[in-house]
Amino acid sequence: MGFISGNNKLLSKIATSDGHGENSAYFDGWKAYENDPFHLIKNPNGVIQMGLAENQLCFDLIQEWVVNNPKASICTAEGAQDFKDIAIFQDYHGLPEFRKAVSRFMEKVRGDKVTFDPDHIVMSGGATGAHETLAFCLADPGDAFLVPTPYYPGFDRDLRWRTGVQLFPVVCESSNNFKITKEALESAYEKAQESNIRIKGLLINNPSNPLGTVLDRETLKDILSFINDKNIHLVCDEIYAATVFSQPDFISISEVMQEVNGCNENLVHIVYSLSKDLGFPGFRVGIIYSYNNVVVNCARKMSSFGLVSTQTQFLIASMLSDEIFVENFIAKSSVRLSQRHGLFTKGLAQVGICTLKSNGGLFFWMDLRRLLKESTFEAELDLWHIIINEVKLNVSPGVSFHCSEPGWFRVCFANMDDETMRVALRRIRHFVLQRKGLIEVATKKQCRRSKLEISLSFRRLDDFMNSPFMNSPHSPMSSPMVQART
Numbered sequence: 001m002g003f004i005s006g007n008n009k010l011l012s013k014i015a016t017s018d019g020h021g022e023n024s025a026y027f028d029g030w031k032a033y034e035n036d037p038f039h040l041i042k043n044p045n046g047v048i049q050m051g052l053a054e055n056q057l058c059f060d061l062i063q064e065w066v067v068n069n070p071k072a073s074i075c076t077a078e079g080a081q082d083f084k085d086i087a088i089f090q091d092y093h094g095l096p097e098f099r100k101a102v103s104r105f106m107e108k109v110r111g112d113k114v115t116f117d118p119d120h121i122v123m124s125g126g127a128t129g130a131h132e133t134l135a136f137c138l139a140d141p142g143d144a145f146l147v148p149t150p151y152y153p154g155f156d157r158d159l160r161w162r163t164g165v166q167l168f169p170v171v172c173e174s175s176n177n178f179k180i181t182k183e184a185l186e187s188a189y190e191k192a193q194e195s196n197i198r199i200k201g202l203l204i205n206n207p208s209n210p211l212g213t214v215l216d217r218e219t220l221k222d223i224l225s226f227i228n229d230k231n232i233h234l235v236c237d238e239i240y241a242a243t244v245f246s247q248p249d250f251i252s253i254s255e256v257m258q259e260v261n262g263c264n265e266n267l268v269h270i271v272y273s274l275s276k277d278l279g280f281p282g283f284r285v286g287i288i289y290s291y292n293n294v295v296v297n298c299a300r301k302m303s304s305f306g307l308v309s310t311q312t313q314f315l316i317a318s319m320l321s322d323e324i325f326v327e328n329f330i331a332k333s334s335v336r337l338s339q340r341h342g343l344f345t346k347g348l349a350q351v352g353i354c355t356l357k358s359n360g361g362l363f364f365w366m367d368l369r370r371l372l373k374e375s376t377f378e379a380e381l382d383l384w385h386i387i388i389n390e391v392k393l394n395v396s397p398g399v400s401f402h403c404s405e406p407g408w409f410r411v412c413f414a415n416m417d418d419e420t421m422r423v424a425l426r427r428i429r430h431f432v433l434q435r436k437g438l439i440e441v442a443t444k445k446q447c448r449r450s451k452l453e454i455s456l457s458f459r460r461l462d463d464f465m466n467s468p469f470m471n472s473p474h475s476p477m478s479s480p481m482v483q484a485r486t
């Protein structure tokens, strides 16, 4: 008997299936990075990690606060007197000051337009745990949630893997900037019904990972009337709320709920986390804010399986209660994200690479459709393999976000320092120019024959090719493999 089939009999279905979703391009990219991580000095030709939505642009502010507030860390001389009380506390309601500080922070991030009741705050192990807990509370195995595409690949793991719940796509398209329309919602709902799949809810992510866009008020109202009409739940993942760096402002579902007559609050649940807005994914601070008391009670009991450690709660309570720090952090973070986003997207625009217009998140959605050999997901993965193996950038292909059209890639921009960002930008530009150059040469030959005009700018290409970037010793474009493949 083989090892695998032997294990299939010995172990559970969960243990022997690949429901975790690790076998996707999204996670393959991470592995490629781990095998050959870029370092400015030690490994300048390594893979640059642009597949990780981390917010590392404001750690100087956090560090300064930690140094100035040694009492908040109970393993310091100043904080040691609280050590015992914190170490023995294990109530799954969480420290009252933690729930109060988090709800206040959530209000601030939403421009003080809404209030949150600390008694409705339930802790979880990051937003990951929050999603799973909600799925357990709202649906039974076999039931499904509608999810607009493209969506965060982790949802497949978080909502489905251990719960047996399914996700059903609401197909959104680039022709209207991936807007969630009433028609798309209705059509997905109907298709699910035709397939005898019971829809228990709609999951939205605002601001969106991977798009970096925010939902407008009208769309949020349409969504609320859709879920009320169908009497299904609405889970709103708002974990990128404070990353919005320019107009239009972020609008929380909690704000729009107040404006919609007859909205059944019991159907609405917000997922929040400090992983993105503060940049603390390692602290595993996830929050469920449900307007439904039964869900709050059940989720709280379930939270025993994924509590936030009391030490972390204590530190976060203290940090988030410092309103001056919080205001300064939110303001500076948005300025830095805006600058970084602008540098990247403008640098790409100069060589003709378009990105979806966005104003939030830690990433943008890059349009490489013109670089595909053909408009298929195979061609997208071929291009992605070149980008990862030869250009040495771990960007994530759209197919892993269930995008309905091939050629889109998510690029994370806030998890690296300025110098790494410059190297990454240089690499993408070199690559795209070279690939476009080859496509242009081929097109030019064809056009000469057919006397058609070529629309692409050769002057700009020549300018760039003659620039000092072209001679960079770190340019992956000098790789014979790239030249052979492109």
Ligand SMILES: Cc1ncc(COP(=O)(O)O)c(C=O)c1O
Pocket: 053, 125, 126, 127, 128, 129, 152, 154, 205, 209, 237, 239, 273, 274, 275, 281, 285, 286
């Ligand atoms: C939309 C979305 N939801 C949830 C998560 C998981 O967040 P956490 O680290 O808080 O578990 C992520 C992480 O990237 C995300 O992008």
